[in-house]
Amino acid sequence: xxxxxxxxxxxxxxxxxxxxxxxxxxxxxxxxxxxxxxxxxxxxxxxxxxxxxxxxxxxxxxxxxxxxxxxxxxxxxxxxxxxxxxxxxxxxxxxxxxxxxxxxxxxxxxxxxxxxxxxxxxxxxxxxxxxxxxxxxxxxxxxxxxxxxxxxxxxxxxxxxxxxxxxxxxxxxxxxxxxxxxxxxxxxxxxxxxxxxxxxxxxxxxxxxxxxxxxxxxxxxxxxxxxxxxxxxxxxxxxxxxxxxxxxxxxxxxxxxxxxxxxxxxxxxxxxxxxxxxxxxxxxxxxxxxxxxxxxxxxxxxxxxxxxxxxxxxxxxxxxxxxxxxxxxxxxxxxxxxxxxxxxxxxxxxxxxxxxxxxxxxxxxxxxxxxxxxxxxxxxxxxxxxxxxxxxxxxxxxxxxxxxxxxxxxxxxxxxxxxxxxxxxxxxxxxxxxxxxxxxxxxxxxxxxxxxxxxxxxxxxxxxxxxxxxxxxxxxxxxxxxxxxxxxxxxxxxxxxxxxxxxxxxxxxxxxxxxxxxxxxxxxxxxxxxxxxxxxxxxxxxxxxxxxxxxxxxxxxxxxxxxxxxxxxxxxxxxxxxxxxxxxxxxxxxxxxxxxxxxxxxxxxxxxxxxxxxxxxxxxxxxxxxxxxxxxxxxxxxxxxxxxxxxxxxxxxxxxxxxxxxxxxxxxxxxxxxxxxxxxxxxxxxxxxxxxxxxxxxxxxxxxxxxxxxxxxxxxxxxxxxxxxxxxxxxxxxxxxxxxxxxxxxxxxxxxxxxxxxxxxxxxxxxxxxxxxxxxxxxxxxxxxxxxxxxxxxxxxxxxxxxxxxxxxxxxxxxxxxxxxxxxxxxxxxxxxxxxxxxxxxxxxxxxxxxxxxxxxxxxxxxxxxxxxxxxxxxxxxxxxxxxxx
Amino acid sequence: xxxxxxxxxxxxxxxxxxxxxxxxxxxxxxxxxxxxxxxxxxxxxxxxxxxxxxxxxxxxxxxxxxxxxxxxxxxxxxxxxxxxxxxxxxxxxxxxxxxxxxxxxxxxxxxxx
Numbered sequence: 001x002x003x004x005x006x007x008x009x010x011x012x013x014x015x016x017x018x019x020x021x022x023x024x025x026x027x028x029x030x031x032x033x034x035x036x037x038x039x040x041x042x043x044x045x046x047x048x049x050x051x052x053x054x055x056x057x058x059x060x061x062x063x064x065x066x067x068x069x070x071x072x073x074x075x076x077x078x079x080x081x082x083x084x085x086x087x088x089x090x091x092x093x094x095x096x097x098x099x100x101x102x103x104x105x106x107x108x109x110x111x112x113x114x115x116x117x118x119x120x121x122x123x124x125x126x127x128x129x130x131x132x133x134x135x136x137x138x139x140x141x142x143x144x145x146x147x148x149x150x151x152x153x154x155x156x157x158x159x160x161x162x163x164x165x166x167x168x169x170x171x172x173x174x175x176x177x178x179x180x181x182x183x184x185x186x187x188x189x190x191x192x193x194x195x196x197x198x199x200x201x202x203x204x205x206x207x208x209x210x211x212x213x214x215x216x217x218x219x220x221x222x223x224x225x226x227x228x229x230x231x232x233x234x235x236x237x238x239x240x241x242x243x244x245x246x247x248x249x250x251x252x253x254x255x256x257x258x259x260x261x262x263x264x265x266x267x268x269x270x271x272x273x274x275x276x277x278x279x280x281x282x283x284x285x286x287x288x289x290x291x292x293x294x295x296x297x298x299x300x301x302x303x304x305x306x307x308x309x310x311x312x313x314x315x316x317x318x319x320x321x322x323x324x325x326x327x328x329x330x331x332x333x334x335x336x337x338x339x340x341x342x343x344x345x346x347x348x349x350x351x352x353x354x355x356x357x358x359x360x361x362x363x364x365x366x367x368x369x370x371x372x373x374x375x376x377x378x379x380x381x382x383x384x385x386x387x388x389x390x391x392x393x394x395x396x397x398x399x400x401x402x403x404x405x406x407x408x409x410x411x412x413x414x415x416x417x418x419x420x421x422x423x424x425x426x427x428x429x430x431x432x433x434x435x436x437x438x439x440x441x442x443x444x445x446x447x448x449x450x451x452x453x454x455x456x457x458x459x460x461x462x463x464x465x466x467x468x469x470x471x472x473x474x475x476x477x478x479x480x481x482x483x484x485x486x487x488x489x490x491x492x493x494x495x496x497x498x499x500x501x502x503x504x505x506x507x508x509x510x511x512x513x514x515x516x517x518x519x520x521x522x523x524x525x526x527x528x529x530x531x532x533x534x535x536x537x538x539x540x541x542x543x544x545x546x547x548x549x550x551x552x553x554x555x556x557x558x559x560x561x562x563x564x565x566x567x568x569x570x571x572x573x574x575x576x577x578x579x580x581x582x583x584x585x586x587x588x589x590x591x592x593x594x595x596x597x598x599x600x601x602x603x604x605x606x607x608x609x610x611x612x613x614x615x616x617x618x619x620x621x622x623x624x625x626x627x628x629x630x631x632x633x634x635x636x637x638x639x640x641x642x643x644x645x646x647x648x649x650x651x652x653x654x655x656x657x658x659x660x661x662x663x664x665x666x667x668x669x670x671x672x673x674x675x676x677x678x679x680x681x682x683x684x685x686x687x688x689x690x691x692x693x694x695x696x697x698x699x700x701x702x703x704x705x706x707x708x709x710x711x712x713x714x715x716x717x718x719x720x721x722x723x724x725x726x727x728x729x730x731x732x733x734x735x736x737x738x739x740x741x742x743x744x745x746x747x748x749x750x751x752x753x754x755x756x757x758x759x760x761x762x763x764x765x766x767x768x769x770x771x772x773x774x775x776x777x778x779x780x781x782x783x784x785x786x787x788x789x790x791x792x793x794x795x796x797x798x799x800x801x802x803x804x805x806x807x808x809x810x811x812x813x814x815x816x817x818x819x820x821x822x823x824x825x826x827x828x829x830x831x832x833x834x835x836x837x838x839x840x841x842x843x844x845x846x847x848x849x850x851x852x853x854x855x856x857x858x859x860x861x862x863x864x865x866x867x868x869x870x871x872x873x874x875x876x877x878x879x880x881x882x883x884x885x886x
Numbered sequence: 887x888x889x890x891x892x893x894x895x896x897x898x899x900x901x902x903x904x905x906x907x908x909x910x911x912x913x914x915x916x917x918x919x920x921x922x923x924x925x926x927x928x929x930x931x932x933x934x935x936x937x938x939x940x941x942x943x944x945x946x947x948x949x950x951x952x953x954x955x956x957x958x959x960x961x962x963x964x965x966x967x968x969x970x971x972x973x974x975x976x977x978x979x980x981x982x983x984x985x986x987x988x989x990x991x992x993x994x995x996x997x998x999x
Contacts, residue, residue, distance in 0.1 A: 030913055030962045031936060033955070037914040038932070040957070062933035070937035 027071055035061050082399070083406065090407035094414070097379060101411060103783040104372045108415025108463065110776040111368040112456050113422035114769065118361040120427060120452045122354050124444045125345065128337035130269075131443050132205045137300040139169070139309065140341035142334045151346075152331055153293035160283035162296070165316055168309040169298035173201035174279060175270050176294050179545070181745050182275075183251040184238060188734030191545075191745040192234075194252070195273040202229075202276075204299050205269050212246035212261030219260075219278040228257040231274035232265040252277070254742045268442035270295070271342060289331075297338055310335045342441055362459060369412070369463035371780050374502055375787050376408060377471035401472045408468025409461065416460035422772075423456075424448050429765060500824055503789070507828025510781030510861055512835035515853040517774035519840075524767035526692075532585070532756060533690030534622050538575075538721045539752035540729060541583050544737070545714040545745040558710025560740055565709075567736045568719055571729075576720045578620040581612040581712040583752070585689040586759060592703070594652075595662040595678065601654045608648065609700050610665075612707035618643075620720055621688055628659045628683030635682075635706040642679040645687050647699030658684055679705070689756065718752070725751055782864045789821055789868035797875065804877055817873050818866065825865045829858045898930065898938050900981060903966065903974040906948055912961040913939060939964060947973050 038057035042048045048056065058064070094101045129136035141162070143152040159174045166172060175197035181189035195201075199215040214229050228250065230239075239245050249256040257277065268274065283291070300309060313333035336346060345351055380387075387400055431446035440446070546552050546560065561579060568577045581587065587609045594600055615631040617623075626646060635641045642663075649658045662678045687699045719733075726732070730749045737746045748755070800813055833854055840850040905911060905919040913935055920928060942948045947970035955961040966974070 026962070027936070029960070031933070033912070033959060033961050034914045034917075034932065034936075036959075037955075037957075060932050062931050064933065067933035067936050071940045073937075 024068075024072075027068060031061070031064060031067070035064075082402075086403045086406040087410065089403060090410035093407050094410055099783065100375055100379065100787075101414075103779050104375065104411050104467075105415045105418065107368045107372065107776040107780045108412055108460070109418035109422060110772045112416045112419025112459060113426065114773065115362050115459055116420055116423035116448070116452050116456045117426045117430075119358055119455050120423070120446070120449060121430065122358040123449070123451065124446070125339075125343055126351065126354060127443070128339055129443075130205070130338060131445075132207060134299075135205075135443075136337075138204055138297060138338040139300060139306060139335050140338045141169075141172075141296040141298070141313065142336065142341060142346065143331050144334045144346075152289060153295070154286075154289050154291050155294045155296050156283050156286055156291035157288040159294060159296050161320075162313075162316065166298075166309075166312060168301050168304035168312045170301050171200040171203040172296065172298040173198045173204055174294040174296045175201055176279070176292055177271070177273070179745055179747065180252040180275075181254070181743065182238070183254070183738070183742070188731060188738050189251075189742065189745075190734065191747050192252075192275055193273060194228075194275040194277055195270055196277050196279045197270065198279045201270065201297075204297065205267070207264065207267055207269075209261040210264040212259070214261050214263070215276060215278050220280055222280055222282055224278070224280070226255060226257045227260045227278065228252065229261045229263060229276040230259055231263050231267060234274035235262045266442070270297070271441050295341070297341075306335055306337075339441070339443055362455075366463065366466065368776070368780065369466040371506070371784055372411075372463070373467045373470050374506065375780075375784055376467050379787075380404065380471040401469055404472035405464060405468040409464035412460040412464040412467065413457070416456050420448060420453060420456055423452070426765070426769075503785070503824045504828040504831065506781065506784045507825055507861055507865070508831035508835065510777070510785065511829050511832025511854070511858050512839065513777055514774070514781065514857045515836050515850060516839045517770065517777055518857065519850070519853055520770050521767065521774050524763055524770060527763060528760075528767055530691035531689075532753075533686070533688050536689070536753035536756055537724070537751060540719045540721070540725055540733070540749065541716060541752050541755060542733060542749040543582075543714050543716050543747045545747060546741065546743065552713050554710045554713070557713045557715070558708075560744060561709045561715060563740050564717065564736065567740065568717070568733070571732065571736075573721045573723060573726060574719055575722045576616070576620045578614045578617045578718050578720075579709070579712075579715045580614060580617055580718070581610075581707070581715065583716045583718070583755060584611065584613075584617075584621065585756070587611045587702070590703075591666050592663045593666050595664075598653075598661055598663075599656075600652055606652055607701070608644075609702040610705070611702060612705050612712045614709075615706050617704075617718070618685055620718060623688045624686040626684045626686055627657070628681070630683055630685070631704075631706040636708045640677070640679045641682040641706065643683040643685050643704045644681055645685050645699070645702040645704075647687050648701035648703065649684055650698065651701050679703075691756075691760070714747075781861065785825075785861055785865050786868040789825075789865045790871060793817055793821065793869045793873050800873070800877065810877055813877065814873060818869060821865060821869045822862075825862050829861065833858065897981075898934065899942060900974070900977045901928070901930075902935070902938055902942060903947065903970055903977070906964045907966045907971065907974060910953075910963045910965045912953075912955060912963050914961075916964065942970070946970075 035054070035057045038060060039050065039053040042053035042056055043050050046053075061067075130138050143155055143158060155174065159172070163172045175195050178194050178196050179191045180194050182192045183189040197215070199217050199220055202214040209229070210232065212229075215227070218224060219227050230245070230250075235241060235245060239250075242248070245259050245262060247258060247260075249258050251257075252275075263276075279294075285291070300306070310333075313335060317331070317333050334346075340346060340351075345354075390400055391397075427446040427448060431440065544561070544564065546557060565577045565579065568574060589607050590610045592606050592608055594606075600606070613631070615633055615635060618625065618630050625643075628643070631641070631643065644658055649655055653661075658681045661681050663681075664677050664679065685704065687702075690699075692699055733749050734746055737744050796817070800817065803813060804810065836854055837850065901920050901924075902916055905916045905923070908919065908923075911919060916939070917930060917932055917935055920930060939948070939950075943950055943964070947967060948964045949967050950962050950964050952960060953963045
């Protein structure tokens with residue numbers, strides 16, 4: 001059928017569906033007109049009585065109803081009726097074969113959910129356009145260095161120079177994000193993310209302000225009055241939608257800023273911002289590659305392309321190279337889509353990798369559908385008789401295949417519907433988690449898009465074609481007469497080597513994949529179940545930052561820190577207050593090397609988490625000292641003592657005595673940062689928090705160094721309570737912070753348990769995902785093996801029945817049945833075990849660790865297979881000879 | 887098609903196309919026109935016209951619109967489309983070739999073999 005005809009049929013069917021009554025009425029009117037005209041003619045020409053004329057006209061017309069039906073058929077209703085019947089049949093089949101429906105539907109739902117979620121996320125990430133007029137023409141400019149992945153962001157000087165020279169880009173702009181304390185009349189100050197942006201930045205999206213104006217070039221000049229533009233959300237949530245907000249002053253970091261405009265709802269440019277102040281830094285004050293770190297962007301000029309902009313920037317860089325100091329000339333400008341820069345998609349290989357991942361995850365549904373096709377094949381083959389009868393009654397091959405396809409489609413679409421619901425829930429979870437991890441850029445929308453729904457439905461249709469049509473073609477390949485003969489007997493279709501291969505393959509895949517999936521799920525569950533090892537609910541943590549700058553006076557930090565600690569300690573219910581460079585459990589990685597002669601377990605780089613802590617931190621957290629000693633005030637001198645955790649000793653020193661050993665920090669290249677910077681281990685502390693940082697990890701090696709008040713900035717504060725944390729403590733914490741210093745920012749004040757929960761939520765959701773996929777693989781594999789084994793035995797029912805009737809010993813018969821089944825299962829288990837071993841080896845697990853899991857999964861599959869064989873075997877043994885011979 | 891008395895299969899569509907090519911007609915008018923141009927030699931089962939008309943309309947060979955008949959009643963009028971005219975040309979040529987071939991076959995005498 002060519003496309004035009006198909007399209008015409010679909011259109012006719014659609015019209016028929018949409019307005020069947022109207023079309024029927026028009027047809028009736030037309031035919032009645034015909035009969036009336038013929039009756040009039042008969043009256044006129046032959047002088048017949050009008051009633052008789054009408055009767056004769058009706059007879060001459062022929063069967064009115066019959067022609068109406070023919071017209072309806074010509075309009076495509078027959079096609080529609082057939083489809084309606086097939087759909088009804090398909091749904092009936094789903095209800096009849098509940099086991100297959102539930103297993104297949106669940107597996108399909110999980111496959112579609114995984115496919116749709118990843119499709120949505122990756123498509124959103126790879127979309128280079130911003131959601132406003134000509135958003136795809138907004139580009140970022142990076143200054144890339146020779147070191148891959150490292151870019152130079154101190155671009156103030158280059159930005160000022162490019163602004164004057166570049167013609168392929170309009171409205172070249174720059175911004176950086178700063179955190180400022182926003183104070184309101186009603187409460188303590190709260191840190192907010194503010195975009196410090198050039199006025200030209202507002203011209204890039206070309207979106208007009210809702211009230212007032214946005215930043216102008218005059219606002220950028222040093223000494224200009226302080227102004228701020230606010231976003232719609234901030235206007236509503238922080239200022240109650242005050243209609244007179246424009247020209248009012250708000251307090252940012254203790255300084256008054258006049259609100260000059262409100263941006264419309266949804267405007268969060270450049271990333272996820274609600275406050276904008278002018279970028280006023282003067283390039284003349286800084287040398288090239290000095291000054292603040294900036295993001296530079298612009299809109300391509302009307303006739304420009306990314307390639308032309310790149311060529312122009314490269315030419316500028318080459319022209320300037322001669323005048324630059326040695327080293328700086330190696331930097332080169334790179335033009336890339338705006339969205340890619342902010343999602344770190346700066347590498348073409350990474351973009352391709354993401355595209356391939358999207359494709360592969362989509363292929364998951366094909367793996368599921370091939371698996372289901374095998375299951376459905378077993379069902380279809382048992383219906384060979386029914387198919388033969390339908391063929392004999394005149395149903396075309398196409399018609400029967402269409403029916404099988406629609407049956408499979410009903411299953412696939414039901415799975416897709418459920419899968420899309422799951423994907424929607426997963427996406428909304430991802431969206432709700434993202435703010436805890438730094439916010440979602442405004443152009444990323446985690447709603448299910450129309451594209452994703454179409455993609456999922458397309459996956460379901462292709463899956464249905466695999467599930468329905470392939471088994472159908474195979475089943476219809478069997479001889480019609482033979483199938484008709486088998487209608488009243490048990491099926492005798494021999495599937496031979498193809499079937500054996502399928503059984504072996506199914507078992508092998510299950511045994512290969514399942515242990516790994518179960519292992520991963522177990523690791524994630526173990527990580528989820530593990531607690532921090534202390535009462536995290538009794539702690540509140542926060543990070544304090546003074547002036548958001550790098551050059552903070554240590555004596556001021558010390559004074560503020562001491563005052564903050566003493567004020568907090570005076571609060572009711574507070575048991576202890578301590579500080580550290582970051583919250584325990586989540587600190588930066590550094591690389592170490594041991595003194596020569598220390599036998600180290602692991603070759604290569606030794607990465608550790610490093611934390612500068614107050615001498616009383618271990619006491620406050622109740623951490624157990626396992627060897628040596630804890631810190632004391634005497635350690636704050638020059639001796640460079642260090643305490644390591646249990647994971648450190650286990651990972652690097654095979655749990656030997658660590659006390660007295662010395663190590664020093666190195667840079668990634670292997671250079672030491674200083675010859676004298678050796679640290680001596682004086683104690684070993686138990687891991688805290690006690691949960692592993694990632695599935696499969698046994699804990700992160702950590703090193704603690706003592707630090708005096710004022711020694712680190714920014715600093716994390718840990719407040720431990722005697723009982724539960726008072727409800728309004730966050731507010732109280734902020735008030736205390738403001739009274740110590742209004743400019744001091746207190747970021748992420750929250751119960752420690754909440755922080756841990758947020759940071760571990762990623763793994764929590766991964767656990768759910770892996771768990772669902774594992775269950776669906778397990779179910780599918782078990783159902784597949786069950787269907788295949790029971791079918792394999794059922795095929796031999798006649799043979800077994802006859803042999804039993806002829807006096808063969810049941811034990812011998814059973815041995816023959818199970819011998820063959822066991823042979824197939826055994827072969828599958830063997831092949832699967834080898835594959836599984838390889839899989840485990842890739843994650844660094846030896847046979848000893850994986851053997852138990854492998855054995856369990858293999859045993860489960862064997863038991864499922866044997867159970868499947870028992871039922872048909874018993875039936876055939878009980879069969880009467882006459883029945884078997886029929 | 888079997889319902890059309892004395893008509894060869896496929897000829898009803900061609901006759902309808904020819905009838906509407908001579909002017910806009912309603913269904914009953916098509917019947918009368920076919921009878922008129924065939925000199926009353928071709929008898930058509932009247933109801934069979936309508937499935938054929940709908941089929942031709944669906945194929946885009948004719949198009950229809952509602953109008954008023956001579957006796958002032960609402961009726962559906964059919965008109966030939968450009969695609970219909972092209973199809974009719976092909977069908978006429980093909981019919982003539984067939985008719986010539988059959989006529990030639992029938993004229994053949996023993997001597998000519």
